[in-house]
Amino acid sequence: MAIQKGDFIKLNYTGKFEDGRIFDTTDEDLAKKEDIFNPRGLYGGDVVIVGAGHTIEGLDEDLEGKEVGYSGTVVIPPEKAFGPSNPKLIETISITKLKDRNVRPGLAVEVDGRRGIVTRVIGRRVTVDFNSPLAGKTVTYDYTIEKVLETDIEKIQGLLALYTGLRDLEVETADGVAKIYIPTGLTFNQRWLMAKNRVASELIKYAGFKEVQFIEKVTAEPEAEVPAEPEAETKAEAETKAEAEPETEPEPEVETGGSSESEA
Structure with missing residues (x-):
């Protein structure tokens, strides 16, 4: 099919x-x-x-x-x-803003928490491209x-792996209700907090559930390690973030910041 x-x-x-x-x-x-x-x-x-x-x-x-x-x-x-590529994210700044003063085109730099690539150096001024390397x-x-x-279990666990980086979280399904048991550590994970509503809405929309329950589970057994916050976002995560945060204009004349370089 x-x-x-x-x-x-x-x-x-x-x-x-x-x-x-x-x-x-x-x-x-x-x-x-x-x-x-x-x-x-x-x-x-x-x-x-x-x-x-x-x-x-x-x-x-x-x-x-x-x-x-x-x-x-x-x-x-x-x-x-x-x-x-967004031209607003290509900025010319003073070389004094960079930790490494031995700059050259192609050098990866970080300015005020934003990552970029040096594209040009003229005297004490540096042009930095803060676009994603994939743009x-x-x-x-x-x-x-x-x-x-x-199966419903496969669908739920697959979607959870996509959004959390954890495989085989415990889930149960019955009468159109999905129950997802969440390790305590995951409840404080920013990636999960931003994605959890998206997970629920997609299970309802695409898997046909009428209700999704997230249940925090505490046991005497050691919990599975919760992945650290990701260095880059998948497209799904980026869209979740965009829905959760209001759009803001980039600051003028200075400073901004891929899976690695990806994400399919």
Whole structure:
């Protein structure tokens, strides 16, 4: 049966720039080989809901109509990948704002908590691009659709792994109600606090539940380690953050800040 919007699927992929450099992958061995391995990342395939914005638009669109087991490649322009480069995030600042004064084009720097790349140095002034390293780039994804998730438990656990980085959280389902048991440490995790309403709404919308309950569970047994806050956001997490926070204008004339460079 062809993949359609609303399907929960397991997806393996590798994202590349036009020059062939790999910036994201679900293959752990390849990530290590390419020196982009993230010890806090999950490998072996992501669970995504087709059409829910869990991956970039161009890849999401390409999934529809394919069959389970399909392997292929899609080339995605910036407007359907990670967006165009924003000229407002390219700023010229004084070299005194940088910790390292031995600056040169291509150097990664941090200014007031924002990460950027030096693009030009003129005297004591430095131009820094605070756009995501993926902005404005045409990218290619090689991907394989591994399976369509059929059971409610698979769907819930897959969605939780996507948003929390934790696999196999305890869940129960009965009479249209999903019960998700949350380790105590996760209740203080900013990533989870921002995502939990999104998880509930997507389970109701796409998995057909009428109610989702989050139950904090405290046991005498040691809890599974809760991942540290991520260095970068997936598209799904970025959209969750955008919904939770009002949009603000960037500050004038100074300072701003990808999976690693990704996220499908």
